[in-house]
Amino acid sequence: MASTVYDITIIGGGPVGLFTAATAGEMGAACNMIESRFHLGGIMMAVYPDKDVYNFPGITSIKGRDLINNLISKAQSDGMVAHLGEYVHDISMRSKNVVIIKSNKSEYVSSTAIITTGLKAHYSPFVDMIKIRNWNGAGIYDDWPQAAMIKEKRIAVILGRSAESDIPPHIRQAAEKIYLIYDERWMKSTPARTRDSNKGAFEVYQPPWLIREISGVEIPEIAVLENENTGERRELPLDAAIGLYENQARQTVYSNLGIEMAGQHVKVDQRMQTSLKRVFAAGDIAWYPGKVLLLTAGIYEARIAVKNALKMI
Ligand SMILES: Cc1cc2nc3c(=O)[nH]c(=O)nc-3n(C[C@H](O)[C@H](O)[C@H](O)COP(=O)(O)OP(=O)(O)OC[C@H]3O[C@@H](n4cnc5c(N)ncnc54)[C@H](O)[C@@H]3O)c2cc1C
Incomplete structure (x- = not known):
């Protein structure tokens, strides 16, 4: 209230x-x-x-x-x-x-x-995942941001239904770490970066891991994932989140x-x-x-x- x-x-x-x-x-x-x-x-x-x-x-x-x-x-x-x-x-x-x-x-x-x-x-359905207390408006994007916005940051990229699967080069180069969260059944093709040999900066999560929320105080701090089979929860520390969902x-x-x-x-x-x-x-x-x-x-x-x-x- x-x-x-x-x-x-x-x-x-x-x-x-x-x-x-x-x-x-x-x-x-x-x-x-x-x-x-x-x-x-x-x-x-x-x-x-x-x-x-x-x-x-x-x-x-x-x-x-x-x-x-x-x-x-x-x-x-x-x-x-x-x-x-x-x-x-x-x-x-x-x-x-x-x-x-x-x-x-x-x-x-x-x-x-x-x-x-x-x-x-x-x-965007992504809105419903954002549970940041007193959010100051920073670090959440419903489209690819400019490189400067995510430079040397840990980011979650969440690919919603029918999102384009390739991560643009400027995002790959700028981010320090990328958590790529998607459901292969929805994608037209496997996201390109997961096919590359150097996966050091990438962590990929697919079902049974589902994204539940992005939480934090004022800024995005944690992506909460849940294993839909076991109920186990996992918290990924982050600085920004990009949710590519079809806008309604x-x-x-x-x-x-x-x-x-x-x-x-x-x-x-x-x-x-x-x-x-x-x-x-x-x-x-x-x-x-x-x-x-x-x-x-x-x-x-x-x-x-x-x-x-x-x-x-
Ligand atoms: C291609 C194009 C070119 C144009 N060129 C010109 C020009 O050269 N010169 C000119 O004077 N005019 C131009 N116009 C018209 C001008 O863009 C509009 O008159 C102006 O954008 C209207 O602004 P607005 O703030 O009323 O609405 P909008 O720009 O539509 O903004 C409304 C905002 O409210 C938000 N919103 C809607 N519902 C809710 C809700 N329930 N809760 C919370 N948020 C909500 C929307 O997400 C949106 O951000 C052009 C329009 C178009 C489409």
Whole structure:
């Protein structure tokens, strides 16, 4: 159960959520952000990190990745707390002034909430294995990270169903040790590195050894494996874990939570408030007559939502 009461809880860590957090922080609000993926940036980071972002007044050219990195550092310097790998499935009122936001991992208490979930959440089954207390957001990846992130580290690579089986050279060269955990029955081919002669840095685990959880305090520290035949458990010390599972696209159906929708969008009034008082929406998820699905529009909406949310605190 959460003990902190936030002024604003932002649901969804895409560009609009990040801009919302930076704006709220600038205005002195204590805010937290909940994002279903293991990294921030929404579709801009997932779909077009290397494309130029257009329609930004005064900026002739900026790549999606650079814009997101700027937004993340601004939001963090303004005090944003981000909870990654958490999918929000419920928003409700505890009393007239208190909003409760429930994710698959935790429950948050807030004076207001702003929904910036875009049109889809991407959710990896790997999320359910992460049991790190007060996780600080580091060391867990749902895609191959850059070499610098795992340099001289002990890493677990967990290949989920239908994952590509070859470990890229930059990962093999950078990591100090690799625990490779997979089920051969699912793989199209045997992972290449296990066929190499020099297996010094590799330990391979296959059924009956199954990965149960990645645990630790603040950072990943241990991969817990269990022998499905004997129940024996084994703990592997590590610094980072990469879980390559097929992401499931999910759409949060806010009408099930009593929030009025228009098609796949959430309806808002001119204050960007939804049909649930104290709950606002901005960005691609929000709808009003004349709505445009562009980042510039989302940023304008975010500012209005923050201003009106703060009037309620
Ligand atoms: C190919 C392409 C090119 C584009 N180019 C431009 C451009 O040049 N200029 C421009 O202005 N716009 C452009 N756009 C549009 C722009 O990218 C979007 O308007 C913008 O990304 C919307 O941001 P958002 O934060 O609202 O949503 P998103 O970017 O979709 O982020 C939403 C975030 O919320 C998370 N989430 C969803 N549901 C949940 C949940 N239940 N719990 C927790 N987290 C959740 C998602 O994982 C995601 O990270 C482009 C779009 C595409 C697809």
